[in-house]
Amino acid sequence: MASVSLSEAEKVYIVHGVQEDLRVDGRGCEDYRCVEVETDVVSNTSGSARVKLGHTDILVGVKAEMGTPKLEKPNEGYLEFFVDCSANATPEFEGRGGDDLGTEIANTLYRIFNNKSSVDLQALCISPREHCWVLYVDVLLLECGGNLFDAISIAVKAALFNTRIPRVRVLEDEEGSKDIELSDDPYDCIRLSVENVPCIVTLCKIGCRHVVDATLQEEACSLASVLVSVTSQGVVTCMRKVGKGSLDPESIFEMMETSKRVGKVLHASLHSILHKEESLGPKRQKVGFLG
Amino acid sequence: MAGLELLSDQGYRVDGRRAGELRKIQARMGVFSQADGSAYIEQGNTKALAVVYGPHEIRGSRSRALPDRALVNCQYSSATFSTGERKRRPHGDRKSCEMGLQLRQTFEAAILTQLHPRSQIDIYVQVLQADGGTYAACVNAATLAVLDAGIPMRDFVCACSAGFVDGTALADLSHVEEAAGGPQLALALLPASGQIALLEMDARLHEDHLERVLEAAARAARDVHTLLDRVVRQHVREASVLLGD
Numbered sequence: 001m002a003s004v005s006l007s008e009a010e011k012v013y014i015v016h017g018v019q020e021d022l023r024v025d026g027r028g029c030e031d032y033r034c035v036e037v038e039t040d041v042v043s044n045t046s047g048s049a050r051v052k053l054g055h056t057d058i059l060v061g062v063k064a065e066m067g068t069p070k071l072e073k074p075n076e077g078y079l080e081f082f083v084d085c086s087a088n089a090t091p092e093f094e095g096r097g098g099d100d101l102g103t104e105i106a107n108t109l110y111r112i113f114n115n116k117s118s119v120d121l122q123a124l125c126i127s128p129r130e131h132c133w134v135l136y137v138d139v140l141l142l143e144c145g146g147n148l149f150d151a152i153s154i155a156v157k158a159a160l161f162n163t164r165i166p167r168v169r170v171l172e173d174e175e176g177s178k179d180i181e182l183s184d185d186p187y188d189c190i191r192l193s194v195e196n197v198p199c200i201v202t203l204c205k206i207g208c209r210h211v212v213d214a215t216l217q218e219e220a221c222s223l224a225s226v227l228v229s230v231t232s233q234g235v236v237t238c239m240r241k242v243g244k245g246s247l248d249p250e251s252i253f254e255m256m257e258t259s260k261r262v263g264k265v266l267h268a269s270l271h272s273i274l275h276k277e278e279s280l281g282p283k284r285q286k287v288g289f290l291g
Numbered sequence: 292m293a294g295l296e297l298l299s300d301q302g303y304r305v306d307g308r309r310a311g312e313l314r315k316i317q318a319r320m321g322v323f324s325q326a327d328g329s330a331y332i333e334q335g336n337t338k339a340l341a342v343v344y345g346p347h348e349i350r351g352s353r354s355r356a357l358p359d360r361a362l363v364n365c366q367y368s369s370a371t372f373s374t375g376e377r378k379r380r381p382h383g384d385r386k387s388c389e390m391g392l393q394l395r396q397t398f399e400a401a402i403l404t405q406l407h408p409r410s411q412i413d414i415y416v417q418v419l420q421a422d423g424g425t426y427a428a429c430v431n432a433a434t435l436a437v438l439d440a441g442i443p444m445r446d447f448v449c450a451c452s453a454g455f456v457d458g459t460a461l462a463d464l465s466h467v468e469e470a471a472g473g474p475q476l477a478l479a480l481l482p483a484s485g486q487i488a489l490l491e492m493d494a495r496l497h498e499d500h501l502e503r504v505l506e507a508a509a510r511a512a513r514d515v516h517t518l519l520d521r522v523v524r525q526h527v528r529e530a531s532v533l534l535g536d
Binding site for chain 1: 319326336342366372374417
């Protein structure tokens with residue numbers, strides 16, 4: 001993780017401020033920074049999204065390719081995650097330096113999607129045991145300003161919302177050989193339902209209280225964090241504690257309650273923004289990195 | 292590709308451009324605030340980001356420090372979703388390493404490294420979408436990023452690719468034209484003096500045609516220079532307005 005060096009005085013200042021529910025930039029303990037989301041940023045992909053959360057910048061591209069279903073789940077397609085921590089974020093990520101963080105984040109993403117309800121995998125099946133859609137979700141970390149997991153999960157959700165998978169038909173010959181036919185209309189595609197896709201809420205323990213959406217400086221002051229992956233209904237799909245310090249069980253329960261509360265609000269705003277962006281139609285002004 | 296004419300009888304290319312015409316270029320400096328310098332460029336459908344860190348102390352072994360000039364370190368990385376077929380590894384493969392070395396050679400020619408002895412300048416280029424001319428887009432983005440970082444350079448470095456089809460030299464090739472297999476020339480130019488920082492050519496080309504292709508690439512690179520100059524002036528104007536000058 002990109003590190004920032006803080007003096008003792010700065011740490012004390014942050015910790016005391018958090019006790020009073022006042023953070024360095026004026027937010028309360030449960031407030032997110034301003035999030036900017038834009039979809040359809042890269043045109044080579046089936047779906048893409050860019051999320052800017054304070055100084056954290058994430059770009060996610062989803063590519064749909066045809067593959068064979070896994071042996072233990074012959075009626076379903078699947079998702080593959082890959083996280084690239086690019087050297088843009090910090091020179092420490094040059095070469096293989098960013099691989100550790102990338103694998104950790106990818107494993108967390110696999111964990112949170114590893115349940116039956118997050119994504120409808122049966123919709124990705126074309127013909128059982130033979131063909132299915134494989135969605136390669138590639139996350140590119142461009143700038144690191146704290147709270148990576150939240151930003152990445154928001155970006156993955158927005159990219160999956162934006163994904164358009166071409167509609168295919170399976171034609172069977174008399175001999176029994178199957179042919180896959182792509183529909184003629186390039187706009188004829190299936191969309192994924194992202195109602196149950198979870199988002200990660202990271203809570204950092206600073207002093208006696210916990211904060212949502214910590215900046216790099218606040219992360220340097222906290223000893224332990226809890227990552228909770230929450231769906232829009234407030235269902236928790238995965239929970240993990242990270243960090244060097246230890247937490248007592250009451251604080252973990254408090255943090256889970258906070259994360260459910262904060263997660264519902266986050267999902268509601270994300271849904272409304274994604275639907276608003278989509279209602280602007282294909283003629284909307286695409287800003288990308290130029291704005 | 293069977294049946295695909297790279298240059299029609301009326302002189303139009305596959306995407307409707309003329310032989311010497313560039314694709315639309317849009318660029319922006321100062322995209323990321325945490326890096327020392329950053330820039331983003333779009334050349335047609337090719338999108339590239341460049342980020343510069345430095346000059347700072349040498350990371351890793353001190354023995355690599357050069358006593359009289361700065362060390363320029365470049366990394367080229369292209370996102371896994373940047374090409375039509377998904378790439379397995381963003382960087383570390385041979386092509387990325389080679390591109391990194393070419394970028395390093397280009398910028399060592401342009402940056403005034405004598406002013407920063409025993410230090411290191413990192414240039415990281417990320418290709419978000421590849422539609423031909425990735426080297427040129429990377430060099431142009433990196434020039435803007437180095438300028439954004441305030442590192443002194445001899446001159447702009449402007450790059451462009453060129454090809455040769457049916458007796459005509461084409462400037463700024465797109466992916467379709469590159470994939471067709473004809474000769475491709477990549478040129479990085481310092482426009483004010485006309486000096487060439489990097490020249491690379493693939494495939495066979497008769498030496499009689501070389502001058503024409505080189506001339507087309509140089510003219511296109513000078514056009515790119517006009518655009519980049521405009522972007523830099525716009526950025527400086529905006530920055531000085533914010534500072535209240």
